Amino acid sequence: MHVIERDALTALFVALRQRAFRLLGPTVRDGAIVYDELASPADLPQGWTDTQDGGTYRLVRRNDAALFGYAVGPHSWKQFLHPPTVRLWQAQRDGQSFHIRAEQPEQARFAFIGVRSCELHAIAIHDRIFLHDAYVDPVYRARRENLFIVAVNCGQAGGTCFCVSMHTGPKVTQGFDLALTELLTGERHYFVVETGTARGAEVLQDIPHRAATAAEEEAAAAVVARTATQMGRTLHTAGLQELLYRNIEHPRWDEVASRCLTCGNCTMVCPTCFCTTVTDTTDLTGAHAERWRQWDSCFTTDFSYIHGGSVRTSARSRYRHWLMHKLATWIDQFGTSGCVGCGRCITWCPVAIDITAEVDAIRTSEHRAAAEGKNDANA
Amino acid sequence: MVYTPEQQPVDTAFPDPMLPRLYRVEQVRREIRATCTLALVPDNGTTAFSFAPGQFTMLYVFGIGEIPISISGDPAQPHLLVHTVRAVGPVSQALQQLKRGDVIGVRGPFGSSWPIEDAKGSDVILVAGGLGLAPLRPALYALLSQREQYGRLCLLYGARTPQDVLYARELARWRGRFDLDVYVTVDSASTAWRGQVGVVTALLAKIPFDPANTVALVCGPEVMMRFTTRELQERGLSAVHIFVSMERNMKCALGFCGHCQFGPTFVCKDGPVLRYDRIQSWFGKREI
Numbered sequence: 001m002h003v004i005e006r007d008a009l010t011a012l013f014v015a016l017r018q019r020a021f022r023l024l025g026p027t028v029r030d031g032a033i034v035y036d037e038l039a040s041p042a043d044l045p046q047g048w049t050d051t052q053d054g055g056t057y058r059l060v061r062r063n064d065a066a067l068f069g070y071a072v073g074p075h076s077w078k079q080f081l082h083p084p085t086v087r088l089w090q091a092q093r094d095g096q097s098f099h100i101r102a103e104q105p106e107q108a109r110f111a112f113i114g115v116r117s118c119e120l121h122a123i124a125i126h127d128r129i130f131l132h133d134a135y136v137d138p139v140y141r142a143r144r145e146n147l148f149i150v151a152v153n154c155g156q157a158g159g160t161c162f163c164v165s166m167h168t169g170p171k172v173t174q175g176f177d178l179a180l181t182e183l184l185t186g187e188r189h190y191f192v193v194e195t196g197t198a199r200g201a202e203v204l205q206d207i208p209h210r211a212a213t214a215a216e217e218e219a220a221a222a223v224v225a226r227t228a229t230q231m232g233r234t235l236h237t238a239g240l241q242e243l244l245y246r247n248i249e250h251p252r253w254d255e256v257a258s259r260c261l262t263c264g265n266c267t268m269v270c271p272t273c274f275c276t277t278v279t280d281t282t283d284l285t286g287a288h289a290e291r292w293r294q295w296d297s298c299f300t301t302d303f304s305y306i307h308g309g310s311v312r313t314s315a316r317s318r319y320r321h322w323l324m325h326k327l328a329t330w331i332d333q334f335g336t337s338g339c340v341g342c343g344r345c346i347t348w349c350p351v352a353i354d355i356t357a358e359v360d361a362i363r364t365s366e367h368r369a370a371a372e373g374k375n376d377a378n379a
Numbered sequence: 380m381v382y383t384p385e386q387q388p389v390d391t392a393f394p395d396p397m398l399p400r401l402y403r404v405e406q407v408r409r410e411i412r413a414t415c416t417l418a419l420v421p422d423n424g425t426t427a428f429s430f431a432p433g434q435f436t437m438l439y440v441f442g443i444g445e446i447p448i449s450i451s452g453d454p455a456q457p458h459l460l461v462h463t464v465r466a467v468g469p470v471s472q473a474l475q476q477l478k479r480g481d482v483i484g485v486r487g488p489f490g491s492s493w494p495i496e497d498a499k500g501s502d503v504i505l506v507a508g509g510l511g512l513a514p515l516r517p518a519l520y521a522l523l524s525q526r527e528q529y530g531r532l533c534l535l536y537g538a539r540t541p542q543d544v545l546y547a548r549e550l551a552r553w554r555g556r557f558d559l560d561v562y563v564t565v566d567s568a569s570t571a572w573r574g575q576v577g578v579v580t581a582l583l584a585k586i587p588f589d590p591a592n593t594v595a596l597v598c599g600p601e602v603m604m605r606f607t608t609r610e611l612q613e614r615g616l617s618a619v620h621i622f623v624s625m626e627r628n629m630k631c632a633l634g635f636c637g638h639c640q641f642g643p644t645f646v647c648k649d650g651p652v653l654r655y656d657r658i659q660s661w662f663g664k665r666e667i
């Protein structure tokens with residue numbers, strides 16, 4: 001492990017920019033911490049933190065100058081790797097025929113600054129879908145291939161975080177080039193740095209750094225250890241997939257549907273939700289056509305439309321589909337949970353629906369039913 | 380005997396799976412009401428692909444849109460790519476209006492196929508409802524082309540009315556064969572119809588089969604498949620001997636868009652042909 005001082009962060013930005021990377025990371029905009037272009041470390045949300053709970057998010061001043069002293073906001077990195085709208089190709093009519101012009105996806109050189117452990121897991125999940133399945137998505141690949149990742153170990157958990165339950169954090173363990181732990185002790189403000197790749201180590205050479213002392217390494221380990229004890233939420237995952245498969249017709253789905261607005265916010269903010277739709281368009285002359293791909297949400301009725309009707313017309317079935325996909329069917333499909341415990345869907349739900357509470361409600365009702373069954377047997 | 384749907388290898392000769400290839404309409408045949416069969420050939424510069432029975436493609440009409448349609452032609456003649464389409468909305472309507480020489484976009488072939496290889500040595504029952512005969516026709520072509528490899532072959536077909544019987548002339552020809560049993564029924568008919576009236580499951584009662592050595596291929600509306608699978612199981616056929624072809628909304632056919640999910644199944648890449656035991660627990664459930 002190494003140490004870089006707070007002021008050396010500028011050198012990191014310069015080193016990445018010299019390698020033609022486009023720097024993206026957290027910055028304050030419209031009352032939230034979002035992910036956007038970063039010109040220098042001055043764009044980072046220095047001295048800010050957030051308070052989060054079901055349906056609420058507020059920025060609050062910290063009493064120190066921490067650069068990464070908050071949890072995740074409404075944005076996720078998927079907006080860069082799996083863009084919300086993208087043109088797939090264009091076509092030009094030519095008599096009875098036409099020509100198709102492929103889109104040449106630009107080979108992006110993104111450097112993400114401040115990626116959290118849960119987010120690294122979300123990226124790994126998208127890699128599985130877009131790079132390591134039957135087909136490769138050329139759009140995703142062009143944006144993913146050169147990606148440089150500066151990860152950050154979380155110094156505090158958000159009010160809706162539950163990465164500990166999902167085994168996806170808070171400690172960064174995989175999929176990064178450099179990983180930082182931010183430390184503020186008295187007058188000192190520095191980062192303990194771990195290199196994850198040869199590329200990361202090479203970039204580190206351009207930045208003033210030195211080997212970390214045992215005490216500094218211990219201090220860094222203590223930061224994530226403390227964060228792990230602060231989780232705002234817990235999701236009980238024991239036997240979760242079977243629990244949900246047993247309860248496809250549970251009355252709780254009706255109860256949650258009576259509150260859910262089917263607005264789809266949860267799917268938009270979720271770092272793993274990947275669904276899209278396509279739109280085919282023509283210009284006014286009818287000679288030029290394009291196909292666009294946009295993020296879509298399983299909360300719309302159109303999503304499941306087949307001949308004359310949708311498969312999932314009720315809010316009940318759409319919420320159920322979403323939660324079951326995240327926590328159960330995803331495991332069959334891709335070998336991991338589709339939820340990384342980032343808490344965004346809880347924070348950004350306008351009516352504070354909480355995925356962890358929904359699971360608890362179903363689990364508790366089963367326990368209650370089992371207990372009553374036992375009592376009946378005893379009576 | 381263990382049967383499995385055949386997973387076809389991905390065509391790597393075509394690097395961008397999202398890009399349609401151009402095909403020219405060679406022939407348009409009007410079928411029953413609002414339905415036509417299109418024979419397509421690769422346009423200049425496009426190379427033909429081979430396909431397996433049960434697979435589908437995504438057909439794109441310029442500026443209108445793209446929809447999944449099963450291949451209904453003969454797998455032994457891949458240079459002629461045949462689809463049977465019913466008009467139900469914008470794209471399927473536009474496909475009806477095509478004329479010889481028009482060019483459309485084709486992506487594919489996609490998905491799993493009927494267990495033609497595994498079924499060798501067994502009896503095969505094909506059960507079709509309505510337009511569900513189209514995705515089964517390539518299977519029948521394949522079975523008949525190696526007729527000696529199979530035991531008894533039986534096609535049960537149900538349509539709404541006599542006017543809705545698809546491929547009627549071909550059915551008549553098949554009916555004339557001694558090595559294929561063909562039964563056709565309609566839900567309702569005037570007195571002029573001399574054939575069977577009733578649901579397709581009623582036809583099952585007519586045919587004897589040995590559950591240990593029979594495989595059933597089923598394609599039709601979901602309710603029809605529900606009744607058929609239940610009846611087959613009641614007759615002793617194990618779920619691992621039953622195959623169904625599913626339909627779900629599809630926007631990509633590549634496993635990217637999420638639209639085709641049916642429980643844990645992606646119909647576009649795990650299906651459309653699915654062994655019944657794999658989906659049985661989800662099949663009767665509402666709004667999955």
Ligand SMILES: Cc1cc2nc3c(=O)[nH]c(=O)nc-3n(C[C@H](O)[C@H](O)[C@H](O)COP(=O)(O)OP(=O)(O)OC[C@H]3O[C@@H](n4cnc5c(N)ncnc54)[C@H](O)[C@@H]3O)c2cc1C
Nearest residue numbers: 306307446447448449463464465468469470471626627628
């Ligand atoms: C694997 C598979 C094989 C199919 N094979 C055939 C076939 O051989 N012949 C045939 O006539 N039809 C077939 N269909 C159904 C056909 O895809 C729909 O009729 C078609 O999508 C309707 O599109 P539209 O624009 O004409 O009408 P609309 O009903 O207005 O469709 C609007 C959109 O909804 C979706 N959609 C509507 N109905 C269906 C449906 N049944 N299945 C999937 N998506 C749908 C499509 O995305 C379409 O773009 C098949 C469907 C699937 C999934």
Ligand code: SF4
Nearest residue numbers: 270339340342343345
């Ligand atoms: S389901 Fe909710 S908590 Fe889980 S990854 Fe998605 S947004 Fe985060």
Ligand code: SF4
Nearest residue numbers: 260261263264266349
């Ligand atoms: S759970 Fe909340 S965020 Fe998601 S669709 Fe329902 S109301 Fe919107």
Ligand code: FES
Nearest residue numbers: 632636637639647
């Ligand atoms: S059709 Fe897009 S994932 Fe299956």
